Structure formats: structure tokens, C-alpha cells
Amino acid sequence: MLLYMAQRIGLAVCVCLAVSLLAFLLLNASGDVASAIAGEEATPAQMAAIRTELGLDRSWVIRYVEWLGNALRGDFGNSLFFQQPVADLIVYRLPNTLTLAALAALVMLALAVPLGVLAALWPGSIVDRTALAIAVMGQAMPNFWFGLILIVVFSLMLGWAPASGSTTLAHFILPAIALGYYSTPPMMRLIRAGMIEALSSDYIRTARAKGIGTGKVIFKHALRNAVIPVISLLAVQFGNMLGGSVVIETVFGIQGLGYLAWESISRMDLPVVQAILLIVAVFYIALVLLSDMVNSWLDPRIRIQ
Incomplete structure (x- = not known):
């Protein structure tokens, strides 16, 4: 187990x-930061002064090593637009993105688990097709369009939830539904496939032959074994929600990392964009690593292989 953990952590x-x-x-090759800051009417001397001030006249190797060393200490530099430390911006915005992703994951599980179980109990039936249609519809609709529909119906027409903002938990209800519903189909299909395989196994037939109730067979035996691959997908989907919240946060005006990334990209604020990419990637990799550890603990065959 320790060797397996060391290998995964090293990777x-x-x-x-x-x-x-x-x-x-990629970000340093995407455009000239100095010209974006100086403006179109800047003279070559002004451009050169800005490049010297920002250190853009040095080798990219030196700049990368320096940036990475500072990032490991929690120092991502200063924002070119907001004129404050990048770390402070991220600390302020990150809780909103984590809250949105956590609520969206709950919405996804609340939809995917029942739909997947129902589809597996009656494969090929009208129940199966209806469950698949409900799930796939969420991925077929653009999430920004679905978010706007939610705002029009539940905020403007019914007044049940706020349309934008991030000051209270109620502000996250509609964006969590939009983001969670969009992520439901792969989770639902995986649960359905795992449940169909589990329900056709010998241990399920043995449990039924012993007279164990249907509910206990489904939820204690079949679903418990079908959930192992779901853990890995849940980690991946949660990471996707963290990185893919740009559109949803922009539509609903949530002051999170996604909205900060959109603001920074539109203003060529490279220090902020680099920091957000690194943090989201670290979160994503850490979640996958955690899911690998949990799966290896639940199923020893994984670490043996």
C-alpha cells in the first residue's frame, strides 16, 4: 500500500x-503583456521600460523557475489590473467556487444515482429510456442557456431564488442546478452500467435465493459494489466543475475563480490567469489522487495490479 501511494504521489x-x-x-506566448498594459499609443521606449519592470526581457527559463519557486511559497505576484496580490484575490474568490462545485456535485448525485438505479432495474424499458433521456438532455443543452432559463423562470417569474450574486447560500441554488445537471449524464450512465453488471452477478442471485429483501439487495449489495468506479468519476467531475465554472459564474455573477479567470483573460492579466490554472490543476490532480487511494482501499485488487 505504501509503495502504491508513493508511486501515485510521485506521478x-x-x-x-x-x-x-x-x-x-502557453500564456506567455499568447500575447504581449507590455503592449496590453501600455496601450496602442505607447512608444518603443515606454514598452521597453514596462518589459524591464515586469522582467519580461529575461529568459523564459529564469522567469519560470522564479515564478514556480514563488508559487510554492504562496506568492503568485501582483495582479496587473487589480493592483493587489494575486494570492489575496484567490483567497477571497476560491470559497465561492468550492461552494458552487460542492452543491453542483450534490445535485449531480441526487439526479444520477436514482436515474441510474431505475434504468438498471428495467434495462431497455420505457423507464430506462426516460431516465437516459432526462440525463442526456442536461448535456445536450448549453449550460449558459439552461442557466438563463433558470433565471427567467425561477427568479424573474416565480421569485424563488436570486438571479445573481454570491452573498448567501440561496444565490448558489440556480447555478448549482445548472452546473450539476450538465454533469449528470456520464455519472448516470456509469451507475447504470455498474448496477446492471452487479445485478447479474452470482452473489446477487445467492442473496435473492436466501430470501434477502429487494431493497437490501439493491442498495446494500449491488449499489455498494457498483459505486467503486463512481468515486473516480466523481473526483474527475468535481475537478471539471472547478475548472468549468467560468461560464456559470459569469452568467450568475458569482465572484469565484471562474469569473476572476474571465476578467483576467479579457484584460491580459497573466499573473492571475497563471495562478488560477495552477491552483485548479493542483485541485484536479489531488482529487484524482484521493480517489485512487480510496479505490485502492475499497478494492485491494487495484493496488496489487
């Missing part, structure tokens, strides 16, 4: 370093 660290390097190179 996670390598992936984090690769992501940080790739993000640094």
Missing part, C-alpha cells in the same frame, strides 16, 4: 510540474 507531482510549465509557456 501527481510530475503532472503538476508539467501543467505549470505548459501553462506558463
